[in-house]
Amino acid sequence: MRKIDKILxxxxxxxxxxxxxGLTSTLVKKPNxxxxxxxxxxxxxxxxxxxxxITASSSSVEYYLASSAPVSGVGTRGTLTSLSTDSETNTxxxxxxxxxxxxxxxxxTLYSSGSGKYxxxxxxxxxxxxxxxxxxxxxxxxxxxxxxNTYLELYNATDWRTYTSVTQAVSSITxxxxxxxxxxxxxxxxxGNGISSSMAVGTSQTVTATLTPTNTTEIVNWSIQGSDSNxxxxxxxSFSGGVSTAVLTALSNGSFTxxxxxxxxxxLTVSSSSIEITGGTSGINPITLTxxxxxxTSSAYPADADYTVGNAVYFLSKVTEATTDYQTKYEIxxxxxxxxxxxxxxxxxxxxxxxxxLVSEVSTTTSSVTIKGGSSIGATxxxxxxxxxxxxxxxxxxxPVKYIVINSTATVYANSFTxxxxxxxxxxxxxxxxxxxxxxxxxxxxxSCIGSTGNYVVSKTRxxxxxxxVQSDFQTSTDSMVVSARTRYVTWCTKAGDSNPYSSTIVSQxxxxxxxxxxxNSSTYASLALLAVGIIAIGSFFLLRKKHLI
Numbered sequence: 001m002r003k004i005d006k007i008l009x010x011x012x013x014x015x016x017x018x019x020x021x022g023l024t025s026t027l028v029k030k031p032n033x034x035x036x037x038x039x040x041x042x043x044x045x046x047x048x049x050x051x052x053x054i055t056a057s058s059s060s061v062e063y064y065l066a067s068s069a070p071v072s073g074v075g076t077r078g079t080l081t082s083l084s085t086d087s088e089t090n091t092x093x094x095x096x097x098x099x100x101x102x103x104x105x106x107x108x109t110l111y112s113s114g115s116g117k118y119x120x121x122x123x124x125x126x127x128x129x130x131x132x133x134x135x136x137x138x139x140x141x142x143x144x145x146x147x148x149n150t151y152l153e154l155y156n157a158t159d160w161r162t163y164t165s166v167t168q169a170v171s172s173i174t175x176x177x178x179x180x181x182x183x184x185x186x187x188x189x190x191x192g193n194g195i196s197s198s199m200a201v202g203t204s205q206t207v208t209a210t211l212t213p214t215n216t217t218e219i220v221n222w223s224i225q226g227s228d229s230n231x232x233x234x235x236x237x238s239f240s241g242g243v244s245t246a247v248l249t250a251l252s253n254g255s256f257t258x259x260x261x262x263x264x265x266x267x268l269t270v271s272s273s274s275i276e277i278t279g280g281t282s283g284i285n286p287i288t289l290t291x292x293x294x295x296x297t298s299s300a301y302p303a304d305a306d307y308t309v310g311n312a313v314y315f316l317s318k319v320t321e322a323t324t325d326y327q328t329k330y331e332i333x334x335x336x337x338x339x340x341x342x343x344x345x346x347x348x349x350x351x352x353x354x355x356x357x358l359v360s361e362v363s364t365t366t367s368s369v370t371i372k373g374g375s376s377i378g379a380t381x382x383x384x385x386x387x388x389x390x391x392x393x394x395x396x397x398x399x400p401v402k403y404i405v406i407n408s409t410a411t412v413y414a415n416s417f418t419x420x421x422x423x424x425x426x427x428x429x430x431x432x433x434x435x436x437x438x439x440x441x442x443x444x445x446x447x448s449c450i451g452s453t454g455n456y457v458v459s460k461t462r463x464x465x466x467x468x469x470v471q472s473d474f475q476t477s478t479d480s481m482v483v484s485a486r487t488r489y490v491t492w493c494t495k496a497g498d499s500n501p502y503s504s505t506i507v508s509q510x511x512x513x514x515x516x517x518x519x520x521n522s523s524t525y526a527s528l529a530l531l532a533v534g535i536i537a538i539g540s541f542f543l544l545r546k547k548h549l550i
Contacts, residue, residue, distance in 0.1 A: 037180075037181055037182075037183050037217040037218075038178050038179070038180060038181075039178075039179045039180075039181045039217075040053070040083040040176045040177070040178060040179075041176065041177045041179065042174065042175075042176055042177075043141075043175040043176065043177045044136060045136060046094050046101060046134055046175070047094075047177070048094065048095055048096035048101065049093065049094075049095060050093070050094060050177055050178075050179075051091035051092065051093050051094075051177070051178040052091055052092055052093075052094055052175040052176060052177055052178065053080075053083075053090060053091050053092075053175070053176040053178065054092055054143075054152075054173060054175060055080055055173065055174045055175075055176065056153070056154035056170045056171075056172060056173050056174065057170065057172075057174070058154060058156075058157035058170055059157065059300060059301035059318075060301065060302070060303045061079065061157065061301070061303065061304065061318075062079075062080040062174070063077040063078065063079055063080060063154055063157065064077065064078050064079075064080050064090055065077065065090075065092075065152075065160045066078050066090050067089055067090045067091065067092060067105030067106040067107060068105075068106065068107055069107035069108065069121050070107075070119045070120055070121055070160070072117060073113075073116070073117030073118045073119055073120065073161065074117050074119060074155070074159040074160060074161055075119045075159060075160030075161070076159065076160075077154065077157075077158065077159050077160055078090065082236070083176060089106060090105075091105070091178050092104060092105045092110070093105075094134070097129065097131050098131050099131070099133065099146070100131040100132050100133045100134060100146055101131065101132055101134055102128075102129060102130065102131060102132070103132050103143070105121065107121045107123075108121040108122045108123040108128070109121060109122055109123070109127070109128050109129070109130060110130070110132070110152075111127040111130035111145060111147070111148075112130075112145035112147075112148040112150040112152075112162035113127075113148065114148060114150070114162070115148075115150050115162060115163050115164045115168075116161060116162070116163065117161055118148075118150070118161070118162050119152070119160055119161050119162050130145060130147060131145075131146050131147070132144060132145055132146065132152075133146050140172035140173060140174060141172075141173040141174070141175055142166060142171055142172070142173065143173060145162060148162070149164060150162035150163055150164050151163055151164070151165075151166050151171045152171070152173065153166070153168065153169035153170055153171040154169055154170040154171075155169040155170075156169065157318075157338070158339070158340065181217060182217075183217045183218070183264065184213065184215050184216050184217045184218075185216065185217075185218060185264060185265050186211040186212060186213070186216045186218045186242075186262045186264075186265050186268055187212050187213065187265075187268075188211070188212040188268065189209060189210070189211050189212070189220070189260060189261070189262055189268045189269065189270050190209065190210050190212075190270060191207070191208070191209050191258075191260060191270050191271075191272060192207060192208035192209065192210065195207055195248075195258065195272050195273075195275070196275070197273055197274065197275055197276065198275070198276045198277075198278070199232075199248075199250040199275060199276070199277050199278075200250060200277070200278060200279040200311075201250050201251065201252055201253065201277060201278070201279050201280035201281070201308075201311045201312070201313070201348065202249075202250065202279075202308035202311050202312070202313055203249075203250055203308075204247050204248060204249045204250070205247075205248050206237075206245060206246070206247055206248075207222075207234070207245075207246050207247075207248050207258065207272075208243055208244065208245050208246070209222075209243075209244045209246075209260035209270065210242055210243050210244075211242040211243075211244070211262060211268075212242060213242065214241045214242040215241075215242070216242050216262075218262045218263045218264050218265060219236075219239055219244065219263045220236070220239070220244035220246075220260050220261070220262065220263065221260070221261045221262075221263050222234040222236065222244070222246050222258070222259070222260055223258075223259045223261070224256050224257075224258065224259075225256060225257045225258075225259050225271070226254065226255060226256035226257060227254070228254055228256075228349065229256070230251065230252075230347075230349055230376055230377050230403075231250070231251050231252045231253070231254040231256055231277055231349060232248060232249060232250050232251055232256055232258075232275070232277065233248075233249050233251060233306075233347065233377075234246050234247070234248045234249075234258065235247050235249075244260070249306060249313065250277040251277075251313050251347050251348050251349065252277065252280045252312075252348045252349040252350070253277055253278055253279075253280040254276075254277055254349075255274050255275065255276045255277070256274070256275055256277075257271050257272055257273075257274060257275070258271065258272040258275060259271045259272075279311060280311055280312075280348065280351075281310055281311040281312050281348070281350065281351075283312070283348070283350025283351040283352050283421060284350075284351060284352045284421050284423060284424040284425060285421075285424055285425060285426070285427045285429075285430045286418055286419065286420045286421070286424055286426060286430040286433075286434065287309075287310065287312070287418065287419045287430065287433075288416050288417070288418040288419075288430065288433035288434050288436070288437045289309065289314070289335075289344070289416060289417045289418075289419070289437075290333070290334075290335065290415070290416045290433075290436070290437050291320070291321040291322070291333050291334065291335050291336075292333065293307075293309045294307045294309065294314075294316065294319075295307075296320050296321035296335075297321065298320070298321060298323065299320055299321060299322070299323040299336065300320065301318055301319070301320045301338065302316075302320065304316070304317040304318075306347065311348075312346070312348040312350070313346075313347040313348050314344060314345065314346055314347060314348075315343070315344075315345040315347055316343065316344055316345075317341065317342065317343040318337065318338030318341050318342040318343065318408075319335060319336065319337050319338070319342050319343070319344060320335075320336050321333060321334070321335070321336060322334040322335070322336045322413050334413045334414060334415045335413070335414050335415070335416070335417070336411070336412070336413055337369075337406075337408035337411070337412040337413075337414070338408065338411060339408065339409075339410050339411040340408065340409060340410070341407075341408075342407065342408035342411075342412065343405065343406065343407055343408075344405075344406040344417065345377070345378060345403070345404070345405045345406070346377075346403050346404050346405075346419075347377050347403070349402055349403070350402070350421060352400075352421040352422050352423055352424060353400030353401055353402055353421065353422045354373060354397065354400060354401050354402070354403075354404055354419055354420070354421055354422070355396065355397060355400045355420055355421060355422045355424075356384065356394055356395060356396040356397065356420045357371050357384065357394075357395045357404065357406065357417055357418065357419055357420070358392055358393070358394050358395075358417070358418040358420065358434075359392070359393040359394075359395065359414050359416075359417055359418075360391060360392060360414065360415040360416040360417075360418070360437050360438050361391045361392075361393075361413075361414065361415050367409070368408060368409050368410040368411075368412050369386075369393070369395075369406065369407070369408060369409070369412055369414070370383070370406075370407050370409060371383075371384040371386075371395040371404055371405070371406050371407075372384065372404065372405050372407075373397060373401030373402070373403055373404040373405065374401055374402070374403060375401065375402050375403070376402070376403060377403050378403070378405060379401075379403055379405075380405055382397055382398070382399065382401050384396055384397050384404075385398075389458075391438065391454070391455065391458065392458055400421075400422040404419070415437055415438065416433075416434075416436075416437025416438070418433075418434055418437065425467065426462075426465065426466040426467060426470055427470060428470050428473040428474050428477055428479075428482060429479075429481065429482070431462065431463065431466050431470060431474055431485070432474070432479075432481050432482040432484070432485035432486075433481065433485075434459075434462060434485075435459050435462070435485040435488055435489055436481065436484055436485045436488065438455050438458065438459060438488075454492075454496070455492045456492040456493060456495065456496035456498065456506075457496075457506060459488075459489050459492060460489075460493065460498070460501070460506050461506065463489065463502075464504060464506075471502065474486060475502060489501060
């Protein structure tokens, strides 16, 4: 072979080798070494030129001021779920100006034009240089527009406004400083020991995954893998020193694998052994949910959380207990859903699909409640249509769904929600829960008990529709929940003039029956008999007297 040929062969082989290496490096996913991570720090002072996320808390929930332009004088609020997932796009740059700072977001510089719905932003004009006085005390900031003497405040957990007084809304503000740091990529990931391979529906266990090195800027992404990824959920509770701690919750029967993956070096992943979930509800018996179902005891909104009721898991947000009565509509102990963002969401895959939801009275029209569902947790692909009969609103799906989301579009008080399943059968417990979830629970609300759509008709119709074995058990059971329901049921029957609560007849009754609610029929008959005797006696007296005179 000629020398020139050897050189050409060598160069060709070298080119092929370099090309192969390049192709391999292209196909194998590697992190971008130029990437950077946003690090969040709770601020106690302001550094000019830095970016901050503006937040405030209401009822234990933290909300941030979105960087989009305020609309009609109010700023958009977002719910702060995790600093790692809230984008840098919602930060504001604080720039020193005179005795304060200008505060600028993506839509321009913030400024106030008055007290109330007067929060604005601009990219030009005199207000573009509006100065805010920033003060820090007792762990919180206050932001005061020095020109209008108004404070930036979170209003009623719904939006952001400006007010002249710090007491008109939530003015205690937390600022999180966003700092860009160079990424430190992970080289290994491991699962912590002690992950249980069996769980019961509604139970939870703490799991951990560790990234190496400990100063990594990556986090752990958790996932559920299996034929049905909705049978469990995993939520991160903390991340520090490369260790991600999460809570794993079993939602319904089945098996799955828990997977932990590095957030950027996605080739680093580790899986648990198969985890089996058992003990779930059959899901065919109607389920009635009240405030006591979730253990509520006050009007303070608890933090968004999962609640296990009867081996099923529900997620609640902005839902609590009503502590006041309202006419005959609802009463103390009702469920109170916050305006615009109250949510009750099923997270258990029941054995049977959900066909309808019954709502026992609402404080406003049923348009204030929307119920949607679908084939996965949180799905809203199907909307239930509502019909009203007296104190019961029935939300029905055209086709049964596996999961539902109940949402309030206004402040809503509802005595109970009853979930009904496709092909479901009534039990003594479900019948009792339904009757206990009706209104009223006070003797003075008689007008709600009778009438063609009152509780008498509603409850007796439900009773008669139950299997005969359930009807018999309902009459004799000593279970406290059943006894309470039976007492209410018999009381309503009495008020409606039905002397035989367990007969197959629904008596005709009206509001006029109220006057006889507490009277014993036997005493009425006795009074009539005495009146008749009196009339006969007087008539005989005058008849005999007339004969005597003659």
